[in-house]
Every structure is written in C-alpha cells, then in structure tokens.
Amino acid sequence: MSAAGIRVDGVSKRFAHRVKGEVYAVRDVSLTVQPAELLTLLGPSGCGKTTTLRMIAGFEQPDAGRIFIGEQDVTGFMANQRNIGFVFQNYALFPHLSVFENVAYGLRVKRQPEAEVARAVGEVLALVGLQGYDRQFPNQLSGGEQQRVALARAIVIRPRVLLFDEPLSNLDAKLRVHMRDELRDLQKRLSITAVYVTHDQEEAMAISDRIAVMHQGAIVQEGTAEDLYRRPASEFVAQFIGRTNLLTGRVLSADPGGVELEVAGQRLHLAGETARVTVGETVRLVVRPEGIELAPGGSATGIPGMIVSRTFLGEKAEYQVRMGKDVLQVTSYNPVQRGIFPPGQAVMLHFPSHGIQLLLGSTA
Amino acid sequence: MTSIAATATSGWRRTLRDPGLSATILILWAFLALFILFPLAKLLARTFFEDGQITLANLAAILRDANHRQAFWNSLLLAALVGISGTVLGFLYAFTAVRANLSRAWTTILDAASLLPLISPPFTTAIAMIFSFGPRGLITYRLLGIKGFTVYGLHTTLFSETLTYFPIAYLTLKPILAAIDPNVEDMAFSLGSSRWRVFRTVTLPLAVPGLANAFLLLFAASLADFATPLILAGNSFPVLPTQAYLQITGLFDLKGGAVLSFVLLVPALVVYLLQRYWVSRRYYVTITGKAGAQTAIKSLAPWARAPLLGLCLLVAGVTLYFYALLFYASIVVALGANHAWTWHHYQVVFTEGLKAIHDTLIIAGAGMPLGGLYGILLGYLVAKKAFPGRQTMEIISMVNYSLPGTIVGIAYLIAFNDPPLVLTGTALIIVACYVFRYSPTGIRATVALLQQIDPSIEEASQGLGAGSGTTFRRITLPLVLPAFFAGLGVVFIRSMTAISATIFLVSINWTLITVRILENMTELSLGPAAAFSVLVVLIVFVVIVAISGLLRRFRAAGAVEVTSILGG
Numbered sequence: 001m002s003a004a005g006i007r008v009d010g011v012s013k014r015f016a017h018r019v020k021g022e023v024y025a026v027r028d029v030s031l032t033v034q035p036a037e038l039l040t041l042l043g044p045s046g047c048g049k050t051t052t053l054r055m056i057a058g059f060e061q062p063d064a065g066r067i068f069i070g071e072q073d074v075t076g077f078m079a080n081q082r083n084i085g086f087v088f089q090n091y092a093l094f095p096h097l098s099v100f101e102n103v104a105y106g107l108r109v110k111r112q113p114e115a116e117v118a119r120a121v122g123e124v125l126a127l128v129g130l131q132g133y134d135r136q137f138p139n140q141l142s143g144g145e146q147q148r149v150a151l152a153r154a155i156v157i158r159p160r161v162l163l164f165d166e167p168l169s170n171l172d173a174k175l176r177v178h179m180r181d182e183l184r185d186l187q188k189r190l191s192i193t194a195v196y197v198t199h200d201q202e203e204a205m206a207i208s209d210r211i212a213v214m215h216q217g218a219i220v221q222e223g224t225a226e227d228l229y230r231r232p233a234s235e236f237v238a239q240f241i242g243r244t245n246l247l248t249g250r251v252l253s254a255d256p257g258g259v260e261l262e263v264a265g266q267r268l269h270l271a272g273e274t275a276r277v278t279v280g281e282t283v284r285l286v287v288r289p290e291g292i293e294l295a296p297g298g299s300a301t302g303i304p305g306m307i308v309s310r311t312f313l314g315e316k317a318e319y320q321v322r323m324g325k326d327v328l329q330v331t332s333y334n335p336v337q338r339g340i341f342p343p344g345q346a347v348m349l350h351f352p353s354h355g356i357q358l359l360l361g362s363t364a
Numbered sequence: 365m366t367s368i369a370a371t372a373t374s375g376w377r378r379t380l381r382d383p384g385l386s387a388t389i390l391i392l393w394a395f396l397a398l399f400i401l402f403p404l405a406k407l408l409a410r411t412f413f414e415d416g417q418i419t420l421a422n423l424a425a426i427l428r429d430a431n432h433r434q435a436f437w438n439s440l441l442l443a444a445l446v447g448i449s450g451t452v453l454g455f456l457y458a459f460t461a462v463r464a465n466l467s468r469a470w471t472t473i474l475d476a477a478s479l480l481p482l483i484s485p486p487f488t489t490a491i492a493m494i495f496s497f498g499p500r501g502l503i504t505y506r507l508l509g510i511k512g513f514t515v516y517g518l519h520t521t522l523f524s525e526t527l528t529y530f531p532i533a534y535l536t537l538k539p540i541l542a543a544i545d546p547n548v549e550d551m552a553f554s555l556g557s558s559r560w561r562v563f564r565t566v567t568l569p570l571a572v573p574g575l576a577n578a579f580l581l582l583f584a585a586s587l588a589d590f591a592t593p594l595i596l597a598g599n600s601f602p603v604l605p606t607q608a609y610l611q612i613t614g615l616f617d618l619k620g621g622a623v624l625s626f627v628l629l630v631p632a633l634v635v636y637l638l639q640r641y642w643v644s645r646r647y648y649v650t651i652t653g654k655a656g657a658q659t660a661i662k663s664l665a666p667w668a669r670a671p672l673l674g675l676c677l678l679v680a681g682v683t684l685y686f687y688a689l690l691f692y693a694s695i696v697v698a699l700g701a702n703h704a705w706t707w708h709h710y711q712v713v714f715t716e717g718l719k720a721i722h723d724t725l726i727i728a729g730a731g732m733p734l735g736g737l738y739g740i741l742l743g744y745l746v747a748k749k750a751f752p753g754r755q756t757m758e759i760i761s762m763v764n765y766s767l768p769g770t771i772v773g774i775a776y777l778i779a780f781n782d783p784p785l786v787l788t789g790t791a792l793i794i795v796a797c798y799v800f801r802y803s804p805t806g807i808r809a810t811v812a813l814l815q816q817i818d819p820s821i822e823e824a825s826q827g828l829g830a831g832s833g834t835t836f837r838r839i840t841l842p843l844v845l846p847a848f849f850a851g852l853g854v855v856f857i858r859s860m861t862a863i864s865a866t867i868f869l870v871s872i873n874w875t876l877i878t879v880r881i882l883e884n885m886t887e888l889s890l891g892p893a894a895a896f897s898v899l900v901v902l903i904v905f906v907v908i909v910a911i912s913g914l915l916r917r918f919r920a921a922g923a924v925e926v927t928s929i930l931g932g
C-alpha cells in the first residue's frame with residue numbers, strides 16, 4: 001500500500017475541567033503530513049500533543065475541524081475503522097497474551113488465515129529483532145523488548161499511518177538513543193507516514209523530517225529542526241529548542257544594509273536583517289550560546305563582560321558571563337586551543353550577525 | 365483527577381447511545397431496586413407506618429420492653445468487647461507474623477489457624493465451646509470435674525466471637541504492619557530510641573488507622589452475629605439479632621421483628637459510615653512508599669519473641685483443638701458420655717439430612733454463577749462506563765453486604781411474603797438473598813482489577829481494528845476472570861456457611877445445612893450437628909482449593925492478581 005498523507009484541518013478539542021470549567025486542550029490546529037514523512041509534535045507537558053494525536057487516531061472526537069487520512073475524511077470514524085498503528089507511551093501490551101498473540105491480535109481481528117498470521121508475525125518479529133520471543137509474556141520482557149513488541153503489533157497490520165505517543169520516555173537514556181535510531185530507520189524502510197509526539201527537543205530533532213512546536217493547545221511554528229533552531233518565530237520556540245540567551249535591544253537605525261541596535265549600552269550592527277523594524281522600537285534578540293565569541297578583556301571592540309563561572313567539558317567549555325544586568329550563557333568550542341577564561345576575568349563579547357535572530361512584535 | 369470528571373460528563377451520552385449497554389444498566393437497576401431497595405423500604409414501612417400514617421408507636425412499644433432495651437445495650441457491649449479483644453489479638457498475631465522473623469512453617473500454621481474460622485459456619489466455635497465447657501463438657505466436666513460451670517452468657521459468647529472474628533483483624537492489620545518500612549524503624553533506632561519507644565512512637569501510630577478499621581469491622585461482625593449468641597448467650601444475655609429471631613419464630617410477631625431489626629440498623633449504620641468515610645480516608649496516607657533495602661528486623665526484642673509466639677500458638681492451638689474436637693464428636697456415639705467409635709452420625713446426615721445437603725448444594729450451585737456474573741457486570745459498569753447514577757449504583761450494590769444478616773433476612777421475609785411478588789418458600793428467595801448479599805466481594809475485586817488495567821490497553825485493541833464487543837471478549841474479560849472466580853467463590857462459600865439472613869427464608873420445601881445444624885443443636889443431637897459441620901468445612905475447603913488453583917492458573921498467564929478472595 002502506498003503511503004497516505006494526513007491532513008488535520010482546524011481541529012479543536014475542549015475538556016471539562018473541575019475547577020476551570022471548559023478548557024481547550026487543542027485549539028484550531030491545522031497540520032499536513034506528507035506521505036512517508038515523519039512529523040513530530042513537540043511541546044511541553046500539557047500542551048495538547050497527546051490529545052491531537054488521539055484525535056488523529058480516533059480515540060477522541062474533535063469538537064470542531066476535520067481530519068483526513070489520504071483523501072478520505074475520517075472525522076467521525078472510530079479508531080477501529082481508520083487502519084492506524086498506535087504505539088502507546090506505556091506500550092499497552094495485552095498482559096494475558098504471549099508476544100506472538102499480542103502481535104497477531106490485529107490480524108486475528110481481521111480474520112486472516114492462520115498460515116498468513118504465522119508468516120506475518122514471524123516476519124515482523126524478525127524485523128524488530130525479537131525472533132524466538134513468541135512464547136514470552138509481556139511481564140517477562142525488558143522495557144526495550146516491550147517497546148519492540150508494541151512496535152511490531154502496530155506495524156504488522158500494515159497501517160496507513162503510524163502514531164507514536166512518547167514511545168521512548170519509559171526507557172533509560174542509552175536505550176532511548178538507540179531505539180530512536182531504530183524507529184527512524186524502520187519508518188524510512190517501510191516508508192510509512194508517521195506522527196511522533198515527544199516533549200524532548202533533542203529526540204525530536206534527531207528523528208523528524210519536520211517538527212511542529214505546540215504551546216497551550218496551538219501550533220506555534222512548523223519546520224525542519226534547522227529552521228526552528230536558526231529562525232525561531234517566538235521566544236517560546238527559541239527557548240524550547242536548544243539553549244538560548246534572550247536580550248533586549250532598541251533600534252537605532254534601519255536600512256537595507258542592516259539594522260543598528262543598542263544592546264546593553266553598546267552599539268551592535270546586524271547585517272542582512274532587513275526586517276520590518278521601526279526606529280526607536282524595542283526588540284528581542286535570540287542569541288545562541290555558541291553564537292557569542294569571547295575575547296580577552298581590553299580588546300578594542302565588543303561589549304565588555306565578566307566571567308561568572310566556567311564548566312570545562314573537553315570538546316567545549318560553557319561559561320556564564322555577566323554583561324550589564326544580564327548573565328549570558330556562552331559555549332566555546334575547542335577551548336584547549338582557544339584558551340580558557342577563569343571566573344572573574346574581564347572579557348569582551350562579540351556578536352557575529354549570523355548568530356543573532358531578531359524577534360518582532362510581542363510574541364510569547 | 366480531572367480526567368475522570370471530564371470523561372464522566374462527555375462519556376455518558378456515548379454510553380446511552382449503545383442499546384446493549386443501556387439495557388444492561390436498566391436491568392441491573394431493576395434488580396437492585398427489587399432485591400435491595402424494595403425489601404428495605406418494606407422493612408421501614410413496617411416499622412414506621414400504621415394504617416397509612418407515620419407513627420413512632422411501634423418503635424415505642426418495642427423500646428418499652430425492658431428486655432428489648434437490655435438486648436440493645438447487650439449487643440453494643442458485646443460488640444465493643446469483641447472489637448477490643450479481637451483487635452488486640454489480631455494485632456499481636458499480625459505483629460508476630462510480620463516482625464518476629466518467623467520461618468515459613470510457623471507462618472503457615474498461624475495463617476491456617478486464622479483462616480479456619482473464616483471459612484466455617486459462624487457457629488462452629490460455639491458448638492465446640494459447648495462440647496468443651498457445656499454441662500457434659502470435655503474440659504469442665506470430664507477433666508476438671510467442675511459441676512456448676514455455666515457455659516451460657518457473656519463470657520463464653522465473647523470468647524467464642526473473639527476466636528471466630530479476630531482473623532478479620534489479623535488480615536486487616538498484617539498488610540499494614542508489613543507495609544511499614546523497617547527502615548523507618550531503623551531510622552528511629554539510629555536516632556537513639558529504645559525498642560519500646562520505637563514501637564510506641566513509630567510502629568503503633570502508623571498502625572492506628574488500621575486498628576480503628578479492625579475494631580469497626582469486628583464491632584460490625586459481632587453486632588450482626590446471630591448464631592453464636594443463639595447457642596451461647598442464653599436467656600440471661602439477650603442480644604438484638606436473637607431477640608428479633610425469637611420475636612418472629614417464637615411469637616410470630618413480624619412487626620416486632622421488623623422494629624427490632626430497625627433498632628439494630630442504627631448502630632450498624634453508624635459503624636458503617638465511620639468505617640467508610642472516616643477510617644478509610646486516613647488509611648493509605650500513613651503507609652510509607654516503596655519498601656527500602658532489606659534490613660534485619662530489630663523492632664522486636666529477643667526476649668519478647670518467645671512469649672508472643674507462644675501466645676499466638678496457644679490461640680492457634682485452641683482453634684485447632686476446637687476443630688479436632690468437632691471431628692471427634694462426629695465419630696463417637698456421644699461426646700462426654702460414650703466415646704465408642706461410630707459412623708452413625710454421618711448415616712443420619714446422609715439419610716435424614718440428605719435433603720438439606722441437596723438443597724444447599726443446589727442453592728449454592730445456582731447462586732455461584734449468578735453471583736459471579738452479576739459481580740463482574742456491575743463491577744465493569746461502575747469502573748469503566750460513564751452513566752448517570754453510576755456512583756449511586758455502586759453504593760446501593762453494597763447495602764445488603766454491609767447490613768447485619770438479620771435485617772436483610774427479615775426485610776426479605778416481609779417484602780416477598782405478599783403480592784406483587786411472592787417468593788417465600790421458594791429457592792429463589794434464598795438464592796437472591798445470597799447473590800445480592802455476597803457478590804460485593806466480586807464487584808470490588810472486579811473494580812480493583814479494572815483500575816489496574818490501563819485504559820490504553822483497550823484502546824490498543826480498538827486501534828488494531830477490534831470493535832467494543834471483541835475488545836470486551838478478548839481483552840477485558842480474560843483480565844477480570846480472576847475477579848469472576850473470586851466473586852463466585854465467595855458466593856458459594858457463604859451459601860454453604862451463612863445463616864443469619866437465610867434462617868428467616870428457609871421453608872419445608874427448601875432448607876439449608878446450617879439451619880439443620882442449628883436445629884440439631886437446640887434438639888441436643890450434638891453428634892449430627894458435628895458431622896454436618898465437618899461436612900461443610902470439607903466442602904468449603906475443597907472449593908477454596910479449586911478456586912485458588914484456578915486463580916493461580918490465570919495469574920500465571922500474566923493477568924493481575926487478586927490478593928485475597930476473602931479480604932473485604
């Protein structure tokens with residue numbers, strides 16, 4: 001079966017809350033997932049990722065909006081009519097069924113002949129590296145093995161789309177990295193459309209074709225990991241993806257060649273920022289820790305600052321640097337060659353244009 | 365949890381759209397109304413209505429009788445004493461079992477001796493008391509040669525009920541004591557406390573809610589106990605359940621019985637409410653989290669171990685002696701007089717008593733599947749489905765279980781004696797009584813199991829293409845099967861052993877072994893009574909072994925465990 005895309009169109013979902021009354025868990029969310037693409041919904045806990053995913057699956061009905069899988073409008077279909085594969089955070093394996101029967105369940109529901117069931121289950125178990133586990137029960141498996149069973153159970157029915165709800169969050173850190181690579185690999189090999197939910201930005205960046213960042217029930221930005229990192233559209237996204245310094249500046253002048261800003265009492269020139277800024281306006285600046293360069297104090301150019309603390313990590317050193325009222329995070333790569341600054345030392349901070357992103361308006 | 369509230373409001377419309385589900389709910393409501401609410405309403409009507417008028421005259425008339433007032437106070441006194449002595453004994457027992465580093469063999473002996481009374485007819489101990497301390501008692505008369513010892517009265521009733529019901533306290537307190545992390549006690553030691561101080565300031569306070577709960581459970585059990593006082597209390601110490609029984613069977617005064625059972629209802633209700641809304645609130649907060657690293661238990665001084673264990677073994681010994689005596693009495697001509705060996709009592713049991721055995725087995729056999737099914741259906745609905753009146757349904761389903769049997773029996777007698785529904789004299793009335801009185805164990809086990817089953821397991825099934833019927837059949841049902849077996853097991857056991865409610869419901873057509881035992885006791889044919897009791901204990905034992913086997917089989921397959929089929 002060739003992969004089908006997903007289209008989520010203006011979907012909202014309210015829940016009754018004991019104290020707050022009706023609250024929106026998801027508000028007017030629209031999304032398109034291309035066939036065979038892996039899209040990640042990324043956001044902090046409680047922002048509505050799971051609810052969105054469950055509506056795509058059919059476990060929840062949206063209060064407004066429509067959901068399409070392929071060309072078909074599946075809004076109003078029950079989950080068992082949508083032909084989806086869902087991997088739950090806690091795996092949700094059937095505790096009373098063996099590994100084989102767990103994986104076979106979806107095929108048996110579809111009344112496939114026994115020979116076909118045995119063949120398909122064997123094939124999928126081999127695919128996820130679980131040959132010989134047929135007769136084990138879920139409570140006899142390790143976390144990683146349970147995870148594989150859950151995955152095998154979801155893909156054996158050849159679903160049109162695969163949905164993952166924080167599938168790796170119950171695994172230890174090492175296994176998590178390993179499994180996410182496997183998941184990614186499998187999804188590409190089967191070229192199956194997938195929506196992946198996580199609150200872990202690193203995981204999202206590692207696994208996704210595209211990421212949709214959610215905040216308070218809405219999607220605030222969509223794009224590749226690089227897009228989101230380099231051009232966050234809001235403070236929220238900037239702070240959620242990677243580590244960030246947020247600075248305030250005032251626009252001194254703006255022309256096609258660049259923008260002239262005043263930051264911490266110093267002038268700063270941003271080349272190429274032809275954004276629609278007005279002179280005198282206050283703007284926010286996103287500066288990544290690795291986008292700041294440190295030079296010994298007393299240099300002619302740059303903004304003066306002082307090292308507050310230092311963590312040496314081998315291939316890089318992380319500093320906290322006081323600049324005016326702010327304390328900035330600065331990462332310096334290859335510190336052995338470039339020199340290490342001790343706490344208390346006066347330094348000059350340089351802000352190359354390519355490391356700075358201007359945020360317009362009062363986005364949250 | 366906010367999510368529960370939300371599913372409740374948004375979910376019930378969906379539930380009601382499902383016709384099968386709505387029908388099931390309606391049918392269950394009809395049964396609850398007919399077999400729980402209706403009899404109680406009739407009982408209250410008998411008590412408070414006269415010629416279409418509300419009146420307190422009936423109540424006043426009963427309370428004017430000094431004998432009845434005495435019975436009321438006696439009931440409370442007995443229940444309080446049993447509560448105290450049973451809780452103390454249960455605590456010592458539990459403390460010894462948990463903290464004395466006993467070997468498996470000792471623990472097994474203690475457990476066995478405490479389980480026996482729970483699975484026997486409630487008056488087994490009382491019968492053995494008569495054998496030991498009665499006019500021809502093995503101990504008082506034969507061994508000690510005491511002539512004038514009176515076996516009837518508060519002292520023996522108290523002793524017998526304590527021995528019968530302390531296992532409830534033991535079972536309640538043991539998990540609580542076991543859950544107190546020894547590291548907490550270690551901590552207190554490391555702060556320089558003495559053993560006694562640790563016990564007084566750490567162990568005991570942590571066990572207080574459990575102690576209160578055990579006391580209330582024992583209080584309720586004693587308040588409701590009918591058979592023990594009937595055999596042992598005698599004329600000098602009337603209690604409410606026996607008074608109500610005599611009022612009805614001796615004086616044919618149904619109204620008087622109804623009023624007396626209403627008087628019994630009041631303290632029972634108070635205890636129930638205390639237990640449900642006060643003690644159980646405090647219950648879990650005191651137990652510390654996960655058990656820490658294993659630490660040798662030091663909270664029991666070496667010198668205290670021997671006396672504690674000795675006391676427990678003494679109690680266990682008395683229990684075992686009673687059961688041995690019961691067996692012995694069933695195979696000798698006349699205990700205390702003629703100890704020649706005979707099968708005669710069993711011959712009586714299997715000839716004259718055959719009808720009672722036959723009837724009891726039919727009733728227990730019919731009640732068993734019905735009770736099991738009713739238990740998981742109702743448990744499933746209240747745990748998993750959102751519909752209006754869900755919580756009310758759960759509470760109502762527990763009513764007959766919480767009430768003293770005497771009240772339930774009299775209420776059934778009043779309710780089903782006249783049209784619209786005449787059931788007196790049928791097996792159905794007894795079966796219904798047992799099903800609605802003893803299924804709550806199955807209901808609770810079902811609810812507890814379902815609460816451990818994550819909702820995503822059912823969603824996983826749905827996501828794989830299964831409809832709700834398939835999901836229920838292939839996923840939910842196998843997972844709650846242990847609760848089903850537990851539920852039907854309890855219904856069967858109680859159908860074999862209970863008497864307080866059904867003594868009002870037996871007839872010439874349908875009688876019960878327990879009732880025959882009681883008749884034998886009053887006719888002083890003690891041999892057949894003993895033989896009947898042995899038979900019941902044996903049957904119950906076999907059934908329990910079979911059910912534990914089934915439970916173990918289904919647990920082995922990965923299903924969740926039901927800890928005790930008798931707990932709760």
Ligand SMILES: Nc1ncnc2c1ncn2[C@@H]1O[C@H](COP(=O)(O)OP(=O)(O)O)[C@@H](O)[C@H]1O
Nearest residue numbers: 015025044045046047048049050051366367370
């Ligand atoms: N069944 C529900 N009932 C009530 N509120 C819910 C329910 N499911 C989710 N919510 C609420 O909706 C919001 C979004 O939840 P969720 O989608 O689970 O967030 P996430 O998966 O991003 O952590 C939360 O505030 C949560 O409390």
Ligand SMILES: [Mg+2]
Nearest residue numbers: 046049050051
């Ligand atoms: Mg979630």
